[in-house]
Amino acid sequence: MSGLETAIKQALERSDRANAETRARIYQSARNALEAGLRKQNVHDETVIAQQRHRLEVAIHAIEQQERAALRDLPVVTPPAAPQGQNSRVEPVVQDVVRAEPPATTREHRREEPGFDDVVPDRHPSAASRPAPTAQAPRSHRPTVEIDGRPRDRTDDRTHDRTDDREDASFTPMVAPDRDPHRPGAQARDTVNDLGLPGAEPLVPRRRRGRGGRIASILMVTAVLVAAIGSATWWVMSTGLLERPQGQPAPPPTVAAEDFDGGAGLRTLGAQAGFTADWVDLYLPTASGGVTPGARVRTEVVRDEGGARLRITSGAGDASGNVAIEVPASALQRMAGQTSTLALSVQSANGKPTQFSVECDFASLGDCGRHRFTVNDEKSDMLFKIGFDRTTSPNGPGRILINSDVTANGGGLDLYAVRLLPGQ
Structure with a gap:
């Protein structure tokens, strides 16, 4: 998913990356691009779709961890020292510091993101059972107080630590299974989406039945028709259906030593022909x-x-x-x-x-x-x-x-x- 990571990082550089809501919108746009790419490639296998979603979530989680770490390392601006002779009471200096914290969500609606410690493959990835991630507005511009030379958040940091510990304890790390880079379609990428993100890795569509299957079907149908015609012809010939009836009347009884020809016609004289004088x-x-x-x-x-x-x-x-x-x-x-x-x-x-x-x-x-x-x-x-x-x-x-x-x-x-x- 290096292409997706690069595209997400470029989108973050062009936007307000310190704003958690902006980052959430970028992540959601990446998810929408993945779904659009799967639909364009006619991928309907639930297992494959779940694996692609999981790989994207792993990349998003890694980028988000990097963004949080970068925000924690931002320098804190301290106020100038107060002149001597004046009231030595230290007034708390309130400074708006942008800090990225995880969205405050309930346990039922909190999105679980994969981590990187002891990453093991997930044997049963399920896209349907994973709730859709939601982005909530982070707590920004939180007032900080500099005490003893160190800025401290007025909010109890233990609440944040407990939240991180709870997230780490409930997180089940997952990783996409290894795939052969030389398989068909491994180099294809969808280059059109909302953020210019590459789409999910295309899958080879189910192989259609080629010309050989159609030829075999035609040969089978032809063989059945020839067999049927041959059987019908044999039945007609064996039953004598097309033969001319032979039931002609038998010749009349004959007497021995006669020369009567039953097939020869009898010559007769017409009623008006009569007999001439030659008779x-x-x-x-x-x-x-x-x-x-x-x-x-x-x-x-x-x-x-x-x-x-x-x-x-x-x-x-x-x-x-x-x-x-x-x-x-x-x-x-x-x-x-x-x-x-x-x-x-x-x-x-x-x-x-x-x-x-x-x-x-x-x-x-x-x-x-x-x-x-x-x-x-x-x-x-x-x-x-x-x-x-x-x-x-x-x-x-x-x-x-x-x-x-x-x-x-x-x-x-x-x-x-x-x-x-x-x-x-």
């Missing part, structure tokens, strides 16, 4: 023959406002429930060595959808496999392609085999016509 009629219900039913199938020709048609009702899904439609040899000759199109104009007989099958037996040309179709209560034209590589002309007629219900549930089928488009 050859293989069967019409108006014909008297050309139909041969199996053992477990019923056939009849129905004529009403809907037109003439052959109603087929199969009782079995095998060959015994088939109806054979005769194909003349002339039509087979036009199909030899090329691809042709067969068209069947059909409708369900009982108003319910039914599945029927179509097979071919074209003598020496071969067969066309087995085709299966689903028909409802609306008249439709079912078309499919047939091709033959053989160019040998057959010498006999062929057959087209139709089963009205491959599920053997007794479904009926109305057949309006069977037509052929050779070479297309």
Whole structure:
């Protein structure tokens, strides 16, 4: 605290240092400067604040002791000797001598100042428990009387001695703890206050969390987010949430040796498209023959406002429930060595959808496999392609085999016509 001591001493030199009240104001200004310096440096630690206050009080106490000692050593002016022959009675000479004495305060409000005899560190400094020092007007211009060549104070000096002894007995000396002069901030000083006093020694503020702490926090948050996204992705993939539903209807039952392709669409003719002259009629219900039913199938020709048609009702899904439609040899000759199109104009007989099958037996040309179709209560034209590589002309007629219900549930089928488009 050498800077504080120097500043206080300079302030005393520029003022009436013999006046105790003036000195008290200077000391109080130094305390205010210390508090302002601590606030500027954002020091909030009670222990550190108490230590700084204690160091200032030690410096103030030392300066005050020096000032008191200097005032005690001031010379006392003696009156001139009285001439002989006059009244030899000695008149007391009253002289105003400025003497610095400790403020007359009560025990409850007296400020305790640290001393320098046997100074030991204070283990438990407490700023809150130490009352704030107060300055009171000293007793100045006290009359003194010169008796036997020595000035004596009219007031009993024993009162002053008892006061000093009581102060020395109740004083607990304290000293600021040693500190490393090379610590950070040891050389910094606050140079602005009310008296030009340097402020308290600045303390290093609490170290803030650097860039590394922020980077670690960002990395931790990123890791948590990545883990959450990964867990959500794994859950979606494992549960198949994004997969397209596979619950498409299964293909209808099939019969062995058939070549029905359930995925291929059925070609039909529009109601207004009709059939051109290139089409050859293989069967019409108006014909008297050309139909041969199996053992477990019923056939009849129905004529009403809907037109003439052959109603087929199969009782079995095998060959015994088939109806054979005769194909003349002339039509087979036009199909030899090329691809042709067969068209069947059909409708369900009982108003319910039914599945029927179509097979071919074209003598020496071969067969066309087995085709299966689903028909409802609306008249439709079912078309499919047939091709033959053989160019040998057959010498006999062929057959087209139709089963009205491959599920053997007794479904009926109305057949309006069977037509052929050779070479297309």
